[in-house]
Amino acid sequence: MRRRSFSLAVLASPMLSFAAPAFAQEHLHIEQPWARxxxxxxxxxxxxxxxxxGHDADRLVSASTAIAEKTEIHTSFTEGGVMKMRPVGPVAIAADKSVSFAPGGLHIMFLGLKQPLKAxxxxxxxxxxxxxxxKTVTVTVRPIGAAASLGGDHGTAHGEMKH
Ligand SMILES: [Cu+2]
Incomplete structure (x- = not known):
């Protein structure tokens, strides 16, 4: 014997399941990994x-690769006219924002390279x-003289991500 309350519940549920919003760029995104x-x-x-x-802030906690004995997150800074660097703790990435790791600033540091990095x-x-x-990404090795600007990468107009 069917009760009326049963069919009411079935009618109500589909409306709830379509409530999730659809965003194009919802998650973490790692662009153009390269090494010199x-x-x-x-x-x-x-x-x-x-x-x-993405729409949620996150923090980069650590990095690792088989090509080096140790991998650290570093930042570079100038002290008394000398470029120095030191390890930094987790790097915060604010929601809907980007953080650039680039020569002269933040970088992923490889210590105890098992073999040289070849262009x-x-x-x-x-x-x-x-x-x-x-997240595992593929890092492309660029020539020793490679500059911070990614000139030559046609069609990737991500603009300047200053930090
Ligand atoms: Cu370093």
Whole structure:
């Protein structure tokens, strides 16, 4: 025997399930990871990239790669006219904002490189975020003289992400 209350519940439920909004860029996004080629005997290297948060803020907690014994998050600064660098704690990325890792500033530092980084090669780098978890990206190695500006990348008009 059917009761009227049963059919009322079925009618009401579909309206709730269509409430989720559809955003184009909802999640973390990592753009253009690259590293500068190193001299043959170099034991250290660095990678650069831009991280965009989605609609939720997040924090980059750590980084790791098989090409080096140790991977750290560093920032560069000038002290007494000398460029220095030091490890930094988790890097916060505000909601709907980007943080650029670029020469002269934030970078992913490789210590104890197992082999030199050669232009044209690439390697995987895993970034671990507080909320977003682990994301593995492919880092492209650019020539030693590669500048911070990504000239030559036609069609990627992301604008200048100053930080
Ligand atoms: Cu460094």
């Amino acid at each position: 080629a190193t001299p043959p005997m170099a034991k250290t290297g660095a990678a650069y990239l831009t991280i965009s948060a 044209g090669e690439s390697f995987p780098l895993t970034l671990t975020f507080e909320k977003g978890g682990a």
